[in-house]
Amino acid sequence: MMDWLTPSRPLSIAHRGASAYAPENTLAAFALAADLGADMWEVDLHQTADKKIFAFHDFALADGRPVNTLTYADIRASVAENEAPLLSEIIGLAQARDCGIYADIKAPAASVPVSRMLQDAGIERAILGAFDPRVVDALRAADSPYPLAALIPVGVDPFEISKGANIIHLCWEKMDRPQDLLDDAFFARCRETGQKVVVWHEEDPDRMADLREKPVLGICSDRPELVNPTRFPTGLQVVCHRGANKIAPENTLSAAHACFAAGFSHVEIDVHVTADDQLVVLHDATLDRTTNGTGPVCNHTLSELQALNAGAWFYPFYTNEPIPTLDDMLSLARTYNGQLYIELKSAPARLVWDRVVAHEMQERVFFWSFVTQSLHDMRAISDKARLMMRRQDFDTLEDTLSCLNPSLIEYTMTDDWADFPELQRRGVPVMIAYNGDDRAVLAQIVDAGVEMVNLDQPFVFADICREKGVAE
Structure with a gap:
């Protein structure tokens, strides 16, 4: 794996951008995340009926129409001006702000096109993941050069569902004390499988204090500044x-x-x-x-x-x-x-x-x-x-x-x-x-x-x- 995947402290992954301070999955949220020290932006990606890749969390618009049945022009006409930016726009901003992209690929059909777009743009720091195992399978079959992440919901065996993935991404934010499950035995198992760990979006300062001491690759947060707060050793x-x-x-x-x-x-x-x-x-x-x-x-x-x-x-x-x-x-x-x-x-x-x-x-x-x-x-x-x-x-x-x-x-x-x-x-x-x-x-x-x-x-x-x- 690449050097940036062995950071000295957890990567700060801005969940849908700095979504505590700006509309999620927008260029404004991603730019603000960079201002707040994010290393990467978690971006939810879909593909339109006319093969455009864009950022949007839900599978349907507010009126119920599935986004994969619409053209990008249809979507632009139905959302706010700052919503649903194209992946190409996000890539350009990431290059300008020196931030990586953590792609949460919602549509399996978008898997390989996302990887190719990132490669064509010369993006090095990218992780491609999804809840749907077909995404990881498609990217492996296409020899994608990027680390692949399996997003793990509550109630399933993370090691069983993440077979074939480089990264176990635990989506356990709704549990009471999920950090307690990240014990020595868990990380020993990760070392055995050769997998790294990314954890859920965390905004509670006490839970975050526990998480940043764990040997994880990255932590998602709506408040990316919370992942690695500035420390002043001089006491300033x-x-x-x-x-x-x-x-x-x-x-x-x-x-x-x-x-x-x-x-x-x-x-x-x-x-x-x-x-x-x-x-x-x-x-x-x-x-x-x-x-x-x-x-x-x-x-x-x-x-x-x-x-x-x-x-x-x-x-x-x-x-x-x-x-x-x-x-x-x-x-x-x-x-x-x-x-x-x-x-x-x-x-x-x-x-x-x-x-x-x-x-x-x-x-x-x-x-x-x-x-x-x-x-x-x-x-x-x-x-x-x-x-x-x-x-x-x-x-x-x-x-x-x-x-x-x-x-x-x-x-x-x-x-x-x-x-x-x-x-x-x-x-x-x-x-x-x-x-x-x-x-x-x-x-x-x-x-x-x-x-x-x-x-x-x-x-x-x-x-x-x-x-x-x-x-x-």
Whole structure:
């Protein structure tokens, strides 16, 4: 087998692309998967009546017509503009983004044509698989040069059904703890048969943590960044400003998921109070920019706000994205063992602190606010609340450190970084905030060697860290 089939860590196989963040089996989902570090894209492939190979999961359109009875023109006229791209388009994008293709071939008749198209395009990194054993049989008979995968449903012997295949692809995502079945005896059997293992699409961070330690070839996921999250051996902590706001709508659960799944330590959120004293996550004081509502947030009850969507402005895929509550964000952070930077907007300090305590997140949250009184209120509530101070708001470093006993100090690119050695001597962490996308500036921040950064472009920053050898 080829060298790329012996990776040092599991291949990240984006399930139908980055389908947690974009419509499945679309060029947008595949491109986003590349941005999120996917090694390969899992693509569902069918063949039309006029012999066109295209990406689509189901065997029939929404109106019930089987796709293999229709021409490609028929299909194009019946699906959304971004749906059902041709395999030739996907191949072109894969070449441009240096990603491999994991073909889940739905129609046996498409088996050999798919292999030939990939060969003609000079694609090296490809795996061809299917649930239907006729696909593997046809490809073997045609001497396809690519590794062949047998997709294994629940309830069958994986070794019996995968005879003739190079790869056992286990589709066990609906089981409770399928990772427990991947024991030493299972992998010993795989070594005996000479087969490698790819596992189901996994989105649970705890199960994924187990899986990435197994000797598997690859792991599928709707969140490809979750397969091999960035690790910062230096202990550097990365705060994602309003979440991964270039991947998903700012201040939403989707944007927070992308940050934590990718290995970043913190999500920065903005918190407002509702008319009925509930706490919601939204940047603006009004609803107009990032929701389909209007007017001040504080004039609406929680139930009214939860009837709105907070994502359609960003991308139609997020039409049903809700405005999250602070409780939602705290729960998600606990799920990933992550942390939050909470900016108090209109939210009263007491209400916020009570929710943080209820989730036992006191040590995993820090606070800041433009409203100075909110910070004084938070300190009066608890001497253990972790507060941030901005260096730019004070004349001297001593003034900064003497205000409310801060747990960290934020600097921008225009502040004087000469304070850093003194803060290091005192054991006070430094956070550099930068909302731009200039790679040279991001590289300068990497070289500063501070404890924390607060960024709009955490994925670009992580790439630079890997280039410089301070992340893996």
